[in-house]
Amino acid sequence: IKYDLKLCCLLTHMFQLNLPVCLKPPDIPHASVSEESRKRGYEQGDLLYYTCDTGYVSGPTITYICSSKSWKPVRAGELKPCELPDDTPNGYYQIIQGDDFVFGTTIKYFCNSGYQMVSKVQTRTCLLNKWTNHVPICEPVSCSPPTVQEGLIVRGLPDNDGPILSDRFITFSCADRSKYLSGSSELICGQDGEWSGTFPSCEDITCQAQKPLPPLYVTGLPPANEKMKYGHKLRFLCDSRYTLFGVTEVECLETGQWSAAFPTCREPVGCGMPPPLEFGDVQSSLQSSYDHGERVEYSCQSYYTLDGQTHKTCSNGQWTGEMRCIRPCTVTQDDMRRKNIELRYKSDPKIYSRHRDFVTFSCTRGRHDGRLAMRQQCIDGEMLLPSCQ
Structure with missing residues (x-):
């Protein structure tokens, strides 16, 4: 029994001597175990x-160092710091990779509102002795000048072809009245250097008709x-058996619309009794109705003069034709006695003179x-009288 116990203790001691004390090496950021100590x-x-x-x-x-079944540090590594990066006028930078201004840190530059980056490279990285790349440059945001089409008027552009900065408004109009502005009449240069819309153009004003x-x-x-x-005209007429209702001519306006609705053709209608004529009469017997195209002749009373047409015509329900009866002039013996005058060629007590007659x-x-x-x-029922003294 004593021999077996002694053999067991010897084997246990030998096993402990061959068993590793420290297993997995510690994980050190930004470092690896050297080949000679692995x-x-x-x-x-x-030692590791x-x-x-x-x-x-x-x-x-x-x-x-492997000690008491664990690893204990002898020395830890540190990142090499960088000088503070330079600022850019009208802009700022932010760290986009890393936590501090040390080796490997990357920063990105941004422009303030109203400014735009003109440098192609906007990032810088900290190396062993310096920052990479040059400091990016921010310039005021500007929009490209509009492409001016012939006949397109642009107002609001800077003098002397200066830059078009953000928030500037420009307006558009057409020089030719026969053209209309297709698109927005006003655009603004945005904070991003882009216009608020596409540039308009001047197109022909047109009207359509079938x-x-x-x-x-x-x-x-x-x-x-x-x-x-714009300005084009159309003229309308009807078949001889029909009457035109509406305008006879329309014109294409600057709105792209016609100046009036297109007319229509309808069968003509008759008329009622013709209208009376002051100091005149209808020469024929009056009827209660008349057909389209019928005429009625008029005449004036004695000494009255007919001025205008001698007849009215029934035209699609309306009487057309204008005339009037002009009054004669009347001179009495009392009128002439007050003026100490008399008719040179007559001795009537009362005379009547037609319109435009001389006495x-x-x-x-x-x-x-x-x-x-x-x-x-x-003249129209009035005559001036001379006098003698």
Whole structure:
């Protein structure tokens, strides 16, 4: 029994001597175990050396020792710091990779509102002795000048072809009244250097019309129903058996619309009794109704003069034709006695003179005062009388 116990203790001691004390090496950021110190297992007292990754320094070599079944550090590595990066006017920077201004840290530059980055490279990285790249440059945001089409008026551009900065408004209009502005009449240069919309253009103002169906006919319509430009005119007429209702002519306006609705053709309608004529009469017997196209003749009373047409015509329910009866002039013996005058060629107690007739007077006593001529004309029922003293 004593022999077996002694053998067991000897085997246990031998097994403990061969079993590794420290197993997995510690994980050190930005460093790895050197080749010369790497092995499968580590016993107490073994040293472990680390090599820093590129860009990192540790001063003395990072060293760990296997002690009491664990690794204990002898020296830890530190990153090499960089000088503070330069600022850029009208902009700022932010760290986009890393936590401090040390080797490997990357920063990115941004521009303030109203400014834009003109440098192609916007980042810088801290190396062993300096920052990479030049400091990016921020310039005021500007928009490209508009492409000016012939006939397009642009207002609001800077003088002397200066830069178009953000928040500047420009307006557009067309020089030719026969064209309209297709697009926005106002654009603004945005904070991003882009215009608020696309540039407008000047297009021909056109109106459309299709060939009407009979009995309505139109002249001035182009072939193949092409669009007609501003100022173009169309004229309408109806078949002889129909009457035109509406305008006879329309024009293409600057709104792209026609000046009036297109007319229509309808069968004509008759008329009622013709209207009366003051100081005149209808020459024929009156009827209660008349057909389209019928005429009625008028005449004036004695000594009245007919001025205008001699007849009215029934035209699609309306009487057309204008005339009037003009009054004659009347001169009595009392009128002439007060003026000391008399008719030179008559001795009637009362005379009637038609419109535009002339009458000659002479003095009954005294002499002509010369203020009015002794020969006067009747005008629309009025005649001036000379006088003698």
